[in-house]
Amino acid sequence: SENQKLDFIREIIANDLSTGKHETIITRFPPEPNGYLHLGHAKSICLNFGIAQEHEGAKCHLRFDDTNPEKEETEYVESIKDDVRWLGFDWGDDLYFASNYFEFLYECAVDLIKKGLAYVDEESPEEIKLHRGNVQTPGTPSRFRDRTPEENLTQFAKMRAGDFKEGEAVLRAKISLTSSNMNMRDPIMYRIMHAAHHNTGNDWCIYPMYDFAHPLEDALEHITHSLCTLEFENHRPLYDWFIQNCPVPSQPRQIEFARLSLTYTIMSKRKLLQLVKDGHVSGWDDPRMPTISGIRRRGYPAEAVRHFCKRIGITKYNGTTDVALLEHDIRNHLNATAPRRMAVLDPLKVIIENFQEEPADELEVANHPQDETAGNRMVRFSEEIFIERDDFQEVPEKKYFRLAPEKYVRLRGGPIIQCIGYEKNDAGEVLLVRAKLLPDTTGKDSPEGVVCKAAIHWVDAKSGIDAEVRLYDRLFTVEDPDAAEGGFVSVLNPESSKTVQAKLEASLLLDLPGFSCQFERMGYFVTDSKDHIPGEKAVFNRTVALRDSWGK
Ligand code: ATP
Ligand code: MG
Numbered sequence: 001s002e003n004q005k006l007d008f009i010r011e012i013i014a015n016d017l018s019t020g021k022h023e024t025i026i027t028r029f030p031p032e033p034n035g036y037l038h039l040g041h042a043k044s045i046c047l048n049f050g051i052a053q054e055h056e057g058a059k060c061h062l063r064f065d066d067t068n069p070e071k072e073e074t075e076y077v078e079s080i081k082d083d084v085r086w087l088g089f090d091w092g093d094d095l096y097f098a099s100n101y102f103e104f105l106y107e108c109a110v111d112l113i114k115k116g117l118a119y120v121d122e123e124s125p126e127e128i129k130l131h132r133g134n135v136q137t138p139g140t141p142s143r144f145r146d147r148t149p150e151e152n153l154t155q156f157a158k159m160r161a162g163d164f165k166e167g168e169a170v171l172r173a174k175i176s177l178t179s180s181n182m183n184m185r186d187p188i189m190y191r192i193m194h195a196a197h198h199n200t201g202n203d204w205c206i207y208p209m210y211d212f213a214h215p216l217e218d219a220l221e222h223i224t225h226s227l228c229t230l231e232f233e234n235h236r237p238l239y240d241w242f243i244q245n246c247p248v249p250s251q252p253r254q255i256e257f258a259r260l261s262l263t264y265t266i267m268s269k270r271k272l273l274q275l276v277k278d279g280h281v282s283g284w285d286d287p288r289m290p291t292i293s294g295i296r297r298r299g300y301p302a303e304a305v306r307h308f309c310k311r312i313g314i315t316k317y318n319g320t321t322d323v324a325l326l327e328h329d330i331r332n333h334l335n336a337t338a339p340r341r342m343a344v345l346d347p348l349k350v351i352i353e354n355f356q357e358e359p360a361d362e363l364e365v366a367n368h369p370q371d372e373t374a375g376n377r378m379v380r381f382s383e384e385i386f387i388e389r390d391d392f393q394e395v396p397e398k399k400y401f402r403l404a405p406e407k408y409v410r411l412r413g414g415p416i417i418q419c420i421g422y423e424k425n426d427a428g429e430v431l432l433v434r435a436k437l438l439p440d441t442t443g444k445d446s447p448e449g450v451v452c453k454a455a456i457h458w459v460d461a462k463s464g465i466d467a468e469v470r471l472y473d474r475l476f477t478v479e480d481p482d483a484a485e486g487g488f489v490s491v492l493n494p495e496s497s498k499t500v501q502a503k504l505e506a507s508l509l510l511d512l513p514g515f516s517c518q519f520e521r522m523g524y525f526v527t528d529s530k531d532h533i534p535g536e537k538a539v540f541n542r543t544v545a546l547r548d549s550w551g552k
């Protein structure tokens with residue numbers, strides 16, 4: 001709403017507009033294409049693209065920060081675009097690749113060399129590390145620190161030309177040997193990597209470091225507010241140093257905010273890649289993954305994810321958000337929007353002995369009990385139905401109001417039935433329940449003398465279809481998998497995926513991939529985007545249970 005308090009970043013932006021510091025706002029979302037996006041990225045996407053949507057004429061650039069040739073792949077570029085679009089955002093014409101700025105970045109480096117602000121260091125990586133000192137100890141100058149600009153220009157040209165092997169030379173900014181901010185102690189700007197790049201091929205064998213490249217990329221694109229996570233707070237002086245000392249066309253401002261961390265979740269592309277590579281999950285889009293493609297396949301609605309990102313807000317304080325909060329938003333959204341269907345996940349057959357006494361072979365069932373506009377549907381009804389195994393007890397425990405010998409229960413949308421017998425196998429497992437229905441009880445109160453306190457879902461055995469239903473749970477058993485002594489792999493939840501053969505009402509075979517519904521009393525489910533084939537094979541994923549049952 002209008003009077004909702006702005007977060008500190010939106011406040012800064014509103015102020016910059018009102019004072020005339022900026023006439024228009026340009027933000028950017030700058031993923032490195034070295035993996036699939038996750039929920040943490042969703043927070044940043046909602047922030048950056050959200051701000052652009054909120055201001056007339058404002059824009060948000062999608063920029064691939066592809067300055068490291070070793071870990072980047074075009075597959076990731078395409079998945080990132082899909083994910084941003086799916087979340088509901090659009091970069092219009094503003095798609096950029098940092099690698100297209102390599103020549104500009106090189107010129108900025110040459111400019112710094114000419115100003116005496118950068119030098120080629122040919123000390124070994126070990127020496128460089130040693131000579132930087134630490135927070136208590138000042139650094140000692142490299143023996144190459146006082147090279148002349150001319151000599152540096154020559155050596156830097158040689159670096160570019162491929163005359164050095166990896167690790168033999170770097171370009172460093174000449175800033176400080178004593179700063180208590182270690183990022184300012186002559187940081188490395190370029191390193192040698194004899195690696196082909198997805199965009200520039202073999203044009204380059206020197207690649208810029210993030211701290212050097214990022215501010216210049218922002219400035220080149222006239223980004224007004226460069227929003228990043230808190231780890232970069234003590235990189236800001238360096239960000240500003242490069243902006244001040246390089247010939248850039250604008251002065252972007254870096255602002256840091258707290259990253260999203262969720263309980264029971266890891267949120268690092270590197271670690272998620274490990275889960276994929278080591279086969280702990282079926283891929284980046286495994287429905288248990290916190291990736292955007294994973295949650296999409298899991299059936300999380302984009303709108304609910306955006307709502308969650310808005311609700312957690314933007315602050316300066318790192319903390320961990322309870323994943324139950326996200327699940328709550330997903331559930332709330334689906335509760336309002338998902339049509340109701342019936343599915344039996346653990347089928348037990350019930351034979352209705354007096355079926356001929358009920359005239360209906362179809363029953364009319366509401367698609368959404370709280371939303372009349374969702375309408376009704378007809379479901380087939382016959383003398384053989386399936387109910388959940390759980391909905392029958394041979395010897396009912398206290399306060400059990402479902403089916404049991406002699407007891408009554410209502411079939412959702414249909415009549416009341418009474419259990420009149422059951423059969424077991426030698427192992428003592430109930431195979432079949434016999435029942436009779438009470439004629440003329442559909443849509444009516446139970447008759448005098450009949451105690452019927454519960455309604456259960458059911459599926460017609462003749463017309464019902466078989467389906468593979470995947471019951472997903474949290475991927476990790478502990479709140480903070482990163483803190484596990486044996487590493488996050490040691491706390492993977494062995495129960496995070498269970499597949500059951502279920503019986504579903506017939507219409508569900510025809511629904512398209514990505515169709516979400518509530519299986520009454522069971523939870524929210526979505527047809528799998530890869531394996532569900534309409535008309536042929538029904539495959540459903542559990543999005544979220546009806547209630548938070550974790551730990552119970
Ligand atoms: P990871 O550590 O998972 O690889 P990253 O920060 O290295 O993430 P980038 O592709 O560099 O991934 O990130 C793109 C943008 O998304 C950056 O601006 C980054 O700050 C932001 N981002 C990444 N993770 C989170 C998070 N957990 N919460 C909020 N923003 C995030
Ligand atoms: Mg990264």
Ligand code: MG
Nearest residue numbers: 267268269270
């Ligand atoms: Mg990272």
